[in-house]
Amino acid sequence: MFKYFETTADIGVEAVGKSLEEAFKEGARGLYNIMVDVDKIEKNGKIEFEVSGDDLESLLYNFLNELLYYTDVENMVFGDFDIDIKKDNKGGYKLKCVAYGEEIDKKKHNVKEEVKAITYHKMEVKKNNNGWIVRYIVDL
Numbered sequence: 001m002f003k004y005f006e007t008t009a010d011i012g013v014e015a016v017g018k019s020l021e022e023a024f025k026e027g028a029r030g031l032y033n034i035m036v037d038v039d040k041i042e043k044n045g046k047i048e049f050e051v052s053g054d055d056l057e058s059l060l061y062n063f064l065n066e067l068l069y070y071t072d073v074e075n076m077v078f079g080d081f082d083i084d085i086k087k088d089n090k091g092g093y094k095l096k097c098v099a100y101g102e103e104i105d106k107k108k109h110n111v112k113e114e115v116k117a118i119t120y121h122k123m124e125v126k127k128n129n130n131g132w133i134v135r136y137i138v139d140l
Contacts, residue, residue: 052094
């Protein structure tokens with residue numbers, strides 16, 4: 001599940017999941033729902049990638065930026081994600097992702113906003129009694 005929170009001139013995303021991977025997945029769905037109607041994205045294509053981060057916030061930042069890269073370069077949007085997060089031997093984290101989606105179709109996907117960038121401002125990844133929460137702000 002994801003929801004949005006108010007910020008000045010930008011939009012914030014808060015996503016929750018029972019696992020860290022589920023929270024990242026919902027965070028990515030929240031990102032794409034800013035751009036298009038995420039529920040209309042079909043699994044007609046996929047991309048696979050790996051990113052790393054020194055901490056969970058940098059991992060989230062790198063993950064979301066990698067997705068934006070594929071949207072910008074490949075003209076694709078994604079609605080489902082298989083994510084695996086592991087600690088590396090240096091104290092950081094590695095994330096492997098398979099993202100499922102398709103080329104943007106302006107009529108089908110109901111194009112909304114253009115996301116210019118992910119910001120570190122107020123970004124957090126934290127565990128609570130119910131699972132994990134990720135929060136971040138995008139620059140529109």
